[in-house]
Amino acid sequence: MLLYGRNPVMEALKDGRVSEVLLARGVEEAFVREVKTLAESVGGVRVRFSPRIELDQLAGTTQHQGILAEVEDMAWASMDDIMDRAEARGEDLVVVLLDGITDPRNFGAIIRSAEVLGAHGVVVEERRSAPLSPVVAKTAAGATSYLPVAQTKNLPRLIDQLKAEGVWVYGAAGEAAQELGKVDFSGKLALVIGAEGEGMRRLVREKCDVLVSIPVRGKVQSLNASVAAGILLYEATRGRK
Incomplete structure (x- = not known):
């Protein structure tokens, strides 16, 4: 490649x-x-x-x-790799789940933010994601060399498995009543980011424990998916060691 x-x-x-x-x-x-x-x-x-x-x-x-x-072609990691990374660091898991992020630049920017802000990995659904490509790697600015990026065949099923492991799942939704600054992000957590415009699929949304919104002050009422992911990650990780 x-x-x-x-x-x-x-x-x-x-x-x-x-x-x-x-x-x-x-x-x-x-x-x-x-x-x-x-x-x-x-x-x-x-x-x-x-x-x-x-x-x-x-x-x-x-x-x-x-x-x-x-x-060499970039290889997909596994969910076990991500969990092992958190365990090796002695930290509670922070993982980003992407539901329908098909733009490679958004995908790469989210990987970059996740690595910079201390997440342990990113997971995408096999048929609903941009591939790991040179454009993704370029936008991620080298983060693909350090952060495990995994695929799953079924994102809702993975969410169920994570919840069984004690992971709390937060979904980003612009219309959610729970504002970001009022959320307790302690413990193991997963952040779910949906596609721009469409957001999360209904089944993925229903699997989330909490839906959270980013307060907006301007006339434009939505954010680019990668920008929203960066804000969520910052809030979720800023109080952690």
């Missing part, structure tokens, strides 16, 4: 998943030295140069920041 963007490629290099790096001619020398030093430290990584237009054509975009890499 071709990966592009500076943060995603550098993190993949550190992770040992890169076989070759392609740099655009004219990229600043300091960055070239950084790439070469890291490639040499992990060993076996070829670094070569090409005209920027070749990178444009290979990536299918001009937003590659002057670097492409041939990497």
Whole structure:
């Protein structure tokens, strides 16, 4: 798989998943030295140069920041991986469940927020999600190298399994009466984010223990799904160690 963007490629290099790096001619020398030093430290990584237009054509975009890499395909984690991550840290589980997030940029931005704000993983439903792609990795700015991202065949069933493990499930809904700032997010928790416009499916909504809303003050009454996820994650994690 071709990966592009500076943060995603550098993190993949550190992770040992890169076989070759392609740099655009004219990229600043300091960055070239950084790439070469890291490639040499992990060993076996070829670094070569090409005209920027070749990178444009290979990536299918001009937003590659002057670097492409041939990497192993990104692998899906499992729910067990996510729970093991929380246990290894000695923390109560915080997991983000995505119901119908099909835009790869939203998906990548949510992964990035989840990793930055201390969640233990993200889970999507197999047939209702954007795939793990170069666009997702680029938007996640390297977070896919650190945060487990898992698939489930049936999100409502997974919610039932989590609740049986003592996980409290909070669903984001713009019309919910319970405002975000008044919610007690202690203990194990899952945050459910639905698709933009449609929100969560009815069955997923019904499985949630609590529906919460983000108070809005402006004329526009809705937020981008990834922005909403970031706000929810901040509120849910800010009181934790």
